[in-house]
Amino acid sequence: MEFHFLGTGAGVPAKKRNVSALALRFLEQKRGVWLFDCGEATQHQFLHSALSIPAISTIFISHLHGDHVYGLPGLLSSRSFQGGKTPLTLYGPKGIxxxxxxxxAATNTALKYPFTIVELAGSCQFEHEDCAITVFSLQHPVQSFGFRIEEQAKPGKLDVEALKEKGVSPGPLYAAIKKGEHVQLENGEWLDGSLYVEEPIKGRTVVICGDTAPVEEVSVQAKEADVLVHEATFASDHQAHAGDFGHSTIQDVAKLATSAHVKHLVLTHISSRYAQNETFYLHEAKTAFPSVIVAEDMLVLNLSKKGELTTHD
Structure with missing residues (x-):
């Protein structure tokens, strides 16, 4: 699973940080690319990545502030212009x-692919492309959502050697045994398949939050998550400022991540006021949480099946 940070700035584009956009690419499954928020010029950021716009299958919009949605009309149009034919589903708050x-309509744009818009009235759960999605409400001047993505557990590894010792050779029975079913062998003996399958492989859990002041619900939804992606617009030097505008500081997010026992924390949506002094911001982040990454534009992170998060070269 890859995280492509296409825009990591806050409010308006800056020289080194574009506005919000994060693409999630699944490497092992046949899912498409999932895009979280789509600020102005997101499609331009795609040009500098290994991703393609037609590969996007799902878009999640956290809230209706311009720095998270102004790139949508152009990206949707370009997906059609670039030959995208596969269905696209968009989830977002009322008004999207x-x-x-x-x-x-104003630009006389007709999309040449099936396009579905699902407006979210509030917190909810649903299945999407073999993942359990939990949408939860955040705290911001406008309705804002966070998204918990949980992969389904996969069947454990089959103990082939033990089966061979029982005289069971690879064949049709293996499929039933891997499901944990009772099967009858040629000699009439019944075999409990569950005894020959290792524990199910836990799916990965990722939580991606839109703009928000610190809320306890994040800790609830991010409990023992492999990765939490959360805005940290300000460092602690602007704690009051963060509260006034419904944003979070590094320390706010670190406390939530610690409470939730998150494995890896990624900070994004960073104010341009730190562009001239990123060392200050980075130092505070590194001392606030054991496993933290401050995202920057075009950063690519890889989350292995074992939950290890590494930088993709």
Whole structure:
């Protein structure tokens, strides 16, 4: 699973940080690319990545502030122009449907692929592309959501050597045994398949949050998550400022991540006020949480099946 940070700035584009956009690419499954938020010029950021716009299968919009949605009309149009034919589903807060439809209608843009918009009224759960998605409410001047993505557990490894010792050779029975079913051998003996399968392989859990002041619900949803991606617009030098505008500081997020026993924390949505003194911001982040990464534009992180997070060269 790869995290492509296409935009990591806050509010307006900056020289080194574009506005919000994060792409999630699944490497082992046949899922498409999932895009979380789509600020202005997100499609331009795609040009500098290993991703393609037609590969996007799902878009999640956290909230209706311009720095998270102004890139949508152009990206949707380009997906069509670039030959995208596969279905695209967009999840977002109430109002996203009107915004997109009016933008496309005003520019006489017709999409050439099936496009579904699902407006989210509040917290909810649903299955999407073999993942359990939990949408939960955050605290911001406008309705804002976080998303918990949980992969389904996979069947454990089959103990082939033990089966061979029982005289069971590779064949049709293996499929039933791997499901833990009772099977009858040629000699009439019954075999309990569950005794020959290792423990199920736990799926990875990722939590991605939109703009928010610190809320306890993040700790609840991110409990023992492999990765928490959370905004940290400000360092502790602007604690009051963060509270006034519904944002979080590094220390706010570190406390939530610690409470949730998160394995890896990634900070994004960083104010341009730190562009001239990123050392200050980075130092505070590194001392706030054991396993933390401050995202920057075009950073690619790889989350292994074992939950190890590494930088992709």
């Amino acid at each position: 449907k009107a915004y997109i439809e009016h933008s496309l």
